[in-house]
Amino acid sequence: MKLTADFFENDVLWVAENLLEKILVRRFDDGKIQRYIITETEAYRGEEDLACHAAKGRTKRTEVMYHQGGKIYVYLIYGMYWLLNFVTGKEDQPQAVLIRGLKGIDGPGRIGKELLLDKSFYGETTFDSSRLWIENAPTILNFKTTPRIGIDYAGDVWKNKPWRFLLNE
Numbered sequence: 001m002k003l004t005a006d007f008f009e010n011d012v013l014w015v016a017e018n019l020l021e022k023i024l025v026r027r028f029d030d031g032k033i034q035r036y037i038i039t040e041t042e043a044y045r046g047e048e049d050l051a052c053h054a055a056k057g058r059t060k061r062t063e064v065m066y067h068q069g070g071k072i073y074v075y076l077i078y079g080m081y082w083l084l085n086f087v088t089g090k091e092d093q094p095q096a097v098l099i100r101g102l103k104g105i106d107g108p109g110r111i112g113k114e115l116l117l118d119k120s121f122y123g124e125t126t127f128d129s130s131r132l133w134i135e136n137a138p139t140i141l142n143f144k145t146t147p148r149i150g151i152d153y154a155g156d157v158w159k160n161k162p163w164r165f166l167l168n169e
Contacts, residue, residue, distance in 0.1 A: 001135060001136050002126075002127050002133050002134065002135055002136075003022065003126070003127060003133070003134045003135070003136055004127050005068070005069065005070050005127055007069075007070075007134075008068075008069030008070035008086060008087070008088050008126070008127070009068065009069040009070070009088070009089065009090060010069070010088060010089070011045075011088065011089060011095070012043045012044065012045045012088040012089060012095035012096065012097060013043050013045070015043075015069070015086070015088040015097050016041040016042065016043040016088075016097045017041075019038050019041050019086070019097060019099075019134065020038055020039065020040075020041060021037060021038065021039075021137055022037075022038050022134050022135065022136060022137050023035050023036065023037060023038070023134065023135040023136075023137050024036045024037075024038055024099065024102060024132075024133075024134055025132070025133050025134070025135055026115050026116075026131065026132055027130060027131045027132075028116065028131075029116075035135070036102040036103060036104075036105070036114075037102060037103040037137075038099060038101070038102060038134075039101040039102060039103050040099075040100040040101030040106075041097050041098065041099060041100060041101075042097070042098040042100050043095070043097055043098075044085075044095065044096050044097070044098065045095050046093060046094055046095055047094060052094065052095075052096075053065065053075070053094075053096075054066075054094035054095075058094075061075060062094060064087060064122060064123045065087055065094035065095065065096050066091065066092055066093075066094050067087055067091060067123075068087075068090065068091045069086075069087050069088040069089050069090070069095075070086070070087065070125050070126050070127055071086070071087040071123055071124070071125055071126070072084070072085070072086060072087075072121045072122065072123065072124045072125070072126055072129070072132060073085040073086070073087050073096050073122065073123075074112070074117050074118075074119065074121045074122050075122075076119070077109070078109075080109075081108070081109035081112050081113070082112035082117035082118060082119075082121075083098060083108045083109065083111075083112055083117075084098070084099045084108065084111055084112060084115065084117060084121075085097060085098050085099070086099070086126060086134070099111055102114075115132070
């Protein structure tokens with residue numbers, strides 16, 4: 001099921017966190033559909049955020065960031081990499097989430113190459129798109145294990161068994 005406008009109309013920090021482990025879907029021109037798990041995001045929050053493109057105000061490049069959440073914001077860096085962002089929040093509150101990692105693909109430039117992004121994606125609405133969208137996914141319980149804590153008295157073998165389970169952040 002595609003994520004709806006309601007999801008993207010939230011604050012960028014909430015969306016950036018809640019996009020993790022969602023499924024990014026790309027339908028290529030040849031009809032092939034590929035699904036990717038989102039593993040890393042980064043939030044950019046409005047004109048007050050000096051790292052955000054909107055810090056320089058409303059421009060031709062940033063116009064889509066001033067739209068209602070759910071629009072796709074792509075831009076070219078180094079003249080060769082299209083980076084994928086999703087606009088979040090309400091109209092006239094420029095915010096966007098950069099997709100930095102997909103399972104097996106690290107780095108936003110590599111993602112753009114994998115997805116065959118170009119300028120034509122700029123301003124497309126993700127929940128209406130037939131070529132790029134986000135699907136909801138059940139919560140995946142990613143966890144890690146570590147040695148248990150506070151049982152030194154049990155000896156090295158037992159205190160070092162990886163039987164402490166923690167959710168990954």
